[in-house]
Amino acid sequence: MPKPFDKLTATAAPIMRGNIDTDVIIRIERLVGNGIRGTLGKWAFGSLRYLPDGSENPEFILNREPYREAEILVTGPNFGCGSSREGAVWSLQERGIRAIIGSGFGDIFFANCFQNGILPVLVDKAVVDQLAADIEATQGAGKVSIDLEAQTIVSPSGARHAFEIDPRRREGLLKGLDEVALTLQRDNEIHAFQASDRTARPWIHSTRISA
Amino acid sequence: MPGRSLLQKIWDQHVIARLSEDTDLLHIDRHLLHDLGGSRGLLDLKSRGLKVHNPELTFATPDHALSTAPGRAGTSKIGMELLAALRVETAASGITLFDVDQPGQGIVHVIGPELGLSLPGATIVCGDSHTCTHGGLGALAFGIGSSELTHVLATQALIQKRPKTMRARFEGKLPLGVTAKDMILALIGHVGAAGGTGYAVEYAGSAISALPIEGRLTICNLSIELGAKMGMVAPDEKTFEFLRGRPYAPQGEMWDLAVKAWRELPSDPDAVFDREVVIDVEKIIPQVTWGISPEHVVGVDGIIPDPKAVDDPARRAAIETALEYMGLQGGAPIAGTPVDWVFIGSCTNSRLSDLRAAAEVARGRKVAAGVRAWVVPGSENVKREAVAEGLDKIFIDAGFEWREPGCSMCLAANGEVVAPGQRSVSTSNRNFVGRQGPRARTHLASPASAAASAIAGAIADVRMMGR
Ligand code: SF4
Numbered sequence: 001m002p003k004p005f006d007k008l009t010a011t012a013a014p015i016m017r018g019n020i021d022t023d024v025i026i027r028i029e030r031l032v033g034n035g036i037r038g039t040l041g042k043w044a045f046g047s048l049r050y051l052p053d054g055s056e057n058p059e060f061i062l063n064r065e066p067y068r069e070a071e072i073l074v075t076g077p078n079f080g081c082g083s084s085r086e087g088a089v090w091s092l093q094e095r096g097i098r099a100i101i102g103s104g105f106g107d108i109f110f111a112n113c114f115q116n117g118i119l120p121v122l123v124d125k126a127v128v129d130q131l132a133a134d135i136e137a138t139q140g141a142g143k144v145s146i147d148l149e150a151q152t153i154v155s156p157s158g159a160r161h162a163f164e165i166d167p168r169r170r171e172g173l174l175k176g177l178d179e180v181a182l183t184l185q186r187d188n189e190i191h192a193f194q195a196s197d198r199t200a201r202p203w204i205h206s207t208r209i210s211a
Numbered sequence: 212m213p214g215r216s217l218l219q220k221i222w223d224q225h226v227i228a229r230l231s232e233d234t235d236l237l238h239i240d241r242h243l244l245h246d247l248g249g250s251r252g253l254l255d256l257k258s259r260g261l262k263v264h265n266p267e268l269t270f271a272t273p274d275h276a277l278s279t280a281p282g283r284a285g286t287s288k289i290g291m292e293l294l295a296a297l298r299v300e301t302a303a304s305g306i307t308l309f310d311v312d313q314p315g316q317g318i319v320h321v322i323g324p325e326l327g328l329s330l331p332g333a334t335i336v337c338g339d340s341h342t343c344t345h346g347g348l349g350a351l352a353f354g355i356g357s358s359e360l361t362h363v364l365a366t367q368a369l370i371q372k373r374p375k376t377m378r379a380r381f382e383g384k385l386p387l388g389v390t391a392k393d394m395i396l397a398l399i400g401h402v403g404a405a406g407g408t409g410y411a412v413e414y415a416g417s418a419i420s421a422l423p424i425e426g427r428l429t430i431c432n433l434s435i436e437l438g439a440k441m442g443m444v445a446p447d448e449k450t451f452e453f454l455r456g457r458p459y460a461p462q463g464e465m466w467d468l469a470v471k472a473w474r475e476l477p478s479d480p481d482a483v484f485d486r487e488v489v490i491d492v493e494k495i496i497p498q499v500t501w502g503i504s505p506e507h508v509v510g511v512d513g514i515i516p517d518p519k520a521v522d523d524p525a526r527r528a529a530i531e532t533a534l535e536y537m538g539l540q541g542g543a544p545i546a547g548t549p550v551d552w553v554f555i556g557s558c559t560n561s562r563l564s565d566l567r568a569a570a571e572v573a574r575g576r577k578v579a580a581g582v583r584a585w586v587v588p589g590s591e592n593v594k595r596e597a598v599a600e601g602l603d604k605i606f607i608d609a610g611f612e613w614r615e616p617g618c619s620m621c622l623a624a625n626g627e628v629v630a631p632g633q634r635s636v637s638t639s640n641r642n643f644v645g646r647q648g649p650r651a652r653t654h655l656a657s658p659a660s661a662a663a664s665a666i667a668g669a670i671a672d673v674r675m676m677g678r
Contacts, residue, residue, distance in 0.1 A: 018529055019404050019504045023643040028624040032276055033289045034251045034296060047645050052631070076525075078405035081438060082643060084340040086356035104405050107374075107440045108340055108354055115358035166372065168231050179358075180259070183236065183366045186228055190264070190368055193227040193238055201224075203461035203469045204240045204333060207267050 002117030004176035005148055008098055010071035012144040013061045014132035020075065021082035022109060024048065031087040040087060041094030062095075066140045074131050074144075075102035080109025089116050099146050101153060103128045114169050117176060119148060127153075127161050134159070148174060214479025216376055217445050218411045221351040221476065225334050227368055234372045239268070241328055242363050243337040244306070245319045246273035247624065250296035252338065252360040253304060264367040266305040270328055273297055273311060274318045275624050279587050279614040283311060287626055309591075315458075317590020317616045320344040320558035324428060325592055327457025331446035331473040336363055341558050341640065343434040347427035348454070349446030349476055351411075354435065374441060375409050375485040378478075380416035383493040388674040390568065391426030392560060392638070392657035394418065395433040396498035396508045398490055404506040407439030410486065413478065414444050418492040424453040425564040432559045433640055436505040445477035499670055500642045500655040501545055502533030507642070509545055511660065511672045517541035536644055537652050538632070546670050548654075552635035553584035553665035554647070555611075555658050557621035560638035561589030565658040566597050569638075570605045572662035572676060578610035579668025585612045587619040611665065623648045636664040 030036065030043040048060050056063045062070065073079075073092070079102045080088060089112045092100075098118060103125040105113075113120040134155040135142060142156020148170060153161045171177070183190075198205045215223075228236040244252065249271050256263065263269060276290035277283055286294075294311070301308040309315030315326055319337055323329035323345050331349035336342060338360040345352035355363065363369055381394055399406075414430050422430070427444045434442025451470055454460045461469045496510040509515070518530040518541050534541055539548065555561070555569050566588060578584045586606045588594040594616050597603055603613045620627045621639040628648030629635045635653050638661050639646075642653040654670060663673040 017532065018525070019506075021504075021641075021643045023641065023646050027645060027649075028622050032247065032287075032624050033293065034254060047649065052650070078408065078438065081404060081408075082340065082435070082641060084338060084354040084356050086358060089356075104408060106438065107408060108356060108435075112356035112358065115356060166231075166234070168234055179370060180261070180362050180365050183362065183368060183370065184261075186236065187366070189228050189236075190238070190366060194265075194367075197238065201332075201469075201472065203330070203465045205268075206465070207328075207459060209458055 001178040002115060002173070002176050005098065005117055005119050005173045007147050008071060009143050009145040011066050011069045011140060012072035012074050012131070012135055013067040013070035013140070014074040014135055015061060016076040016132055018077040019081055020079050022080055022085050022088035022106070023082055025080065025088040026085065026091040028085070031085055036087065037090060038094065040091035044091035044095040071096055071098045072144050072146070073097055073100045074128060074135065075100055077104040077125070079105050081106035084108040086112045086115070089113055089118055093118055101128065101131060114172060117173065119146065119173060121146065121153065121163050123161060123163050130159065131155050213483045214481040216478040216482040216484065217349065217413055217443055217476055218351065218376055221332050221334065222373065224332065230370060234370060236368050237334060237371050239336050239363050239367055239369055240333040241335040242269045243319045243323055243335065244269065244271035245275055245337070245339060246277065246293045246297050247275040248338040248357055248360060250293060250300045252357065252364055253300035255361045256364050261365045263304040263306065263364050268367060269306045269364070270309070271297060271301045271306055272309040272316050272319055272322055275618045275622065277311065277617045278625055279617040279619040279627065281615065283615060285626055290625060312591065314592050314595070317593065318558045318561065318618055320432065321561060321589030321593065324348055325457070325590055327454050327460030330454065330460065331450060332476050336369065340435045340440065341432055343440060343442045344428050344432040344558055346431040346434065346441060346443035347424060348450055349443060349473065351441060351443065353440045374411040377407060377410040377412045377439070377486040377488065378484040379412055379414050379488045379490065381414065381418035381490050381492050382416045383418055383491050385418055385421070385492050386495065388497055388659065389495050390657040390659060391422055391429040393495055393498045394490070394492060395430045396500070396505065396655065397495045398488070399433065399437045399505045400498070400508040401490065402437055402488060404436060404504045405438045407434065407437040410439045411441035411443065412439045414442065419444055420447065423564060424449055425562045428562070429559055433505065436640055446473045497657060497660050497673055499545055499660060501537065501539060503536055503642055503644050505640070505642060505655060507533055511546050511670065513545055515539050515541055515543050515545050546672055548670045549634070550582060550636050550664055550669055551633040552629050553582060553661050554620045554635055554637040554639065555585065555661050556587030556589065556619050557639035558589065559640045560658045561587060561593065563593050563596050565638065566593070566602050569658040569662040570602045572659050572673060573609040573611065573666065574605050576609055576666045578665045582665055582668050584610065584665040585614055585620065587614040588616045590616050620647055622646065636661045636670060
């Protein structure tokens with residue numbers, strides 16, 4: 001069940017390269033196995049964060065102060081494209097990230113964020129560029145505020161930006177709703193659908209091979 | 212009222228409840244599980260005290276974490292544990308498992324169509340982004356994350372926002388040596404890796420109608436690489452012929468009933484799409500990627516982009532990053548770049564027609580010295596059919612290694628990796644940083660182009676191979 005999200009004021013790290021895919025966010029071999037939850041934070045952005053010898057890459061933003069403490073990412077276009085691996089979100093979450101502000105997200109990654117109580121904020125590229133510039137102007141010291149209830153972002157310079165979000169998603173995050181439990185409350189509707197669909201499309205429902 | 216599209220027709224048929232203006236609770240007709248996420252989902256469900264809602268609509272197979280070496284030698288301890296857990300948990304829930312060495316096992320997106328599990332008009336999900344592949348049969352198929360996977364296990368339903376619709380029309384006659392893979396890579400090059408974000412794409416036009424089903428599956432497979440989590444082709448007579456008689460396809464009277472319904476699915480002539488793209492396939496030449504996103508693609512006779520010639524600073528930086536990772540020089544021809552590895556396989560290009568196309572190039576020739584070339588059939592059934600045709604022998608005689616079915620070197624989750632700094636031509640779908648192993652360099656191409664590159668020892672234009 002996701003943790004509720006309402007407001008956050010935190011250090012934000014701009015990672016502006018486009019097309020950062022979920023393979024780059026977390027390598028697949030870190031996700032092989034059923035006991036991986038809780039082990040992923042240190043592998044988030046592994047290929048960017050560590051040098052081939054395993055030491056930290058001092059150039060990478062999350063290895064620098066004060067961005068080490070970042071709870072918000074400000075991202076370039078098409079962040080989280082590629083694989084459906086929810087481990088990408090888990091690794092960011094375990095690394096301490098609670099919100100991502102970007103100009104474009106991979107569709108599946110975007111949905112996975114909400115499932116884990118992470119807020120992805122979709123805004124125009126101009127807003128992302130301004131946030132990144134404001135953050136860099138304070139060398140990361142200036143914090144970014146996000147208010148989900150009011151649907152606003154405040155940049156370190158004080159500039160305020162409104163953002164749009166699907167009302168269902170918003171409510172789910174604000175209350176930390178469990179979608180499985182909610183859908184199960186409609187189980188009679190699911191059964192009713194299946195009963196009538198069995199007449200309309202019997203081939204969908206009889207899947208046992210007779211031969 | 213304008214006509215309805217294929218997507219709208221399938222969508223409307225699956226709405227259990229309207230949750231908001233643009234979000235519905237959809238019935239899921241087929242849920243496919245694999246070894247990486249399947250047992251995790253089933254265990255998650257158990258820990259919540261819930262049961263699988265419709266085990267008879269759920270199917271499982273191991274593919275990602277298995278070694279594809281003969282006898283599955285070298286499957287990691289953790290890969291074996293995942294396989295064991297998948298066996299135990301599917302059996303406990305009454306879910307059909309297509310197990311190792313059994314007909315039916317294979318890459319989940321190869322076996323769905325092959326077994327007739329994937330049907331026109333069906334909603335199909337799997338915890339894997341390339342589930343869009345099944346759209347090649349006229350299904351509404353898409354990848355989901357782990358939480359959604361648990362949701363489907365528990366409810367046989369999923370909450371989904373209606374996507375925007377895009378139609379990509381491929382018109383004209385495909386030139387010799389150009390394949391479905393080249394068509395879709397060319398489209399990605401045209402619209403970009405985020406061009407389809409938020410859309411369901413319907414592929415249409417004379418060149419799509421002319422494609423055999425396996426080519427349509429290849430096209431739909433790469434939908435996610437243009438950002439679209441759903442891609443589809445309207446079902447037609449070829450679709451029905453492909454499915455007829457497959458183990459899980461409807462039979463007898465039920466078949467007639469199904470085909471009658473499927474004929475109603477294609478988009479109405481006056482259906483309106485949010486975006487339309489037209490591609491002239493006669494202008495397409497075999498494609499190969501040069502960078503770290505599938506949108507980094509050129510014709511094999513083309514030039515690697517030169518960052519110095521690009522004005523936009525963001526684009527220039529992106530090209531520089533890609534070239535540095537790939538160890539390539541901007542402004543040089545892509546053909547002739549020496550390669551270390553060739554991988555023919557993956558849910559994009561491991562079906563019988565793909566292996567035939569590669570074998571046609573490999574027959575009577577030899578893999579260049581210093582190149583390791585693998586052929587990994589997509590499923591146990593593909594493997595058996597290929598062996599029956601003697602394709603394995605053609606490959607082995609030419610110096611390729613012939614492997615067991617699975618995902619293998621497409622994602623490097625099974626110990627099968629390209630070494631750091633080495634260069635691979637791969638028929639898979641992602642040339643991402645580290646996708647085939649840490650610091651591995653991947654060039655995506657068609658099976659024929661990959662086979663030609665194995666023979667040449669360098670990225671090669673299959674049209675110059677004289678067959
Ligand atoms: S072959 Fe590759 S892309 Fe396809 S399902 Fe397996 S890992 Fe994913």
